[in-house]
Amino acid sequence: MRIGVVAVQGAFLEHEKMLKELGADCVEIRQKKDLEGIDGFIFPGGESTVQGKLLKELDLFDPIQKAIFNGMPVLATCAGLILLAEHLEQDSTTHLQTLPVTVKRNGYGRQLGSFKAYGTVDDMKNVPLVFIRAPYITEVKKEVKILSYYENRIVAVQYKNQIGLSFHPEMTKDTRIHEAFLKLVKSGKN
Numbered sequence: 719m720r721i722g723v724v725a726v727q728g729a730f731l732e733h734e735k736m737l738k739e740l741g742a743d744c745v746e747i748r749q750k751k752d753l754e755g756i757d758g759f760i761f762p763g764g765e766s767t768v769q770g771k772l773l774k775e776l777d778l779f780d781p782i783q784k785a786i787f788n789g790m791p792v793l794a795t796c797a798g799l800i801l802l803a804e805h806l807e808q809d810s811t812t813h814l815q816t817l818p819v820t821v822k823r824n825g826y827g828r829q830l831g832s833f834k835a836y837g838t839v840d841d842m843k844n845v846p847l848v849f850i851r852a853p854y855i856t857e858v859k860k861e862v863k864i865l866s867y868y869e870n871r872i873v874a875v876q877y878k879n880q881i882g883l884s885f886h887p888e889m890t891k892d893t894r895i896h897e898a899f900l901k902l903v904k905s906g907k908n
């Protein structure tokens with residue numbers, strides 16, 4: 719399996735490390751030709767405004783959007799979730815708009831920079847949840863599966879081939895979410 723990690727800005731190295739640990743091949747996506755031959759991709763956390771701008775400047779925006787609409791599996795963490803969101807709360811700077819949810823940026827306030835908690839994600843219990851200036855999801859369309867709530871707020875969803883997370887599994891030692899993503903990629907290949 720070959721996974722593209724969007725590497726224009728942010729915490730992409732941590733994802734690569736985890737993917738390698740799980741035996742997947744990784745390629746850093748920085749230009750259009752890097753998308754050739756991948757089976758799925760990951761959007762890391764970072765700064766969504768900067769990432770969105772760079773995707774356009776590097777001519778990655780349209781091919782990535784097309785690949786997602788065509789069913790390519792994608793795992794998006796934090797800023798990545800913001801990039802995929804169809805709507806942003808009180809914010810008109812939307813990006814790829816492939817995931818039918820509304821996301822609130824910096825949902826926990828700018829003061830509460832980062833914190834760690836534990837929660838259930840789909841059928842996985844006691845998953846470490848690392849939030850860093852994290853967004854959360856305020857609304858989902860009805861076909862979207864909610865995978866996790868933290869304190870009554872939606873922090874993980876799946877819609878067809880897209881998984882969106884408010885938090886950072888790549889910054890923990892728990893590999894279960896990446897394993898679940900690789901399973902999704904594999905199921906698309908069969």
Ligand code: GLN
Nearest residue numbers: 763764765766796797850
């Ligand atoms: N607050 C950041 C943004 O709006 C996301 C933070 C993160 O990815 N850790 O882009």
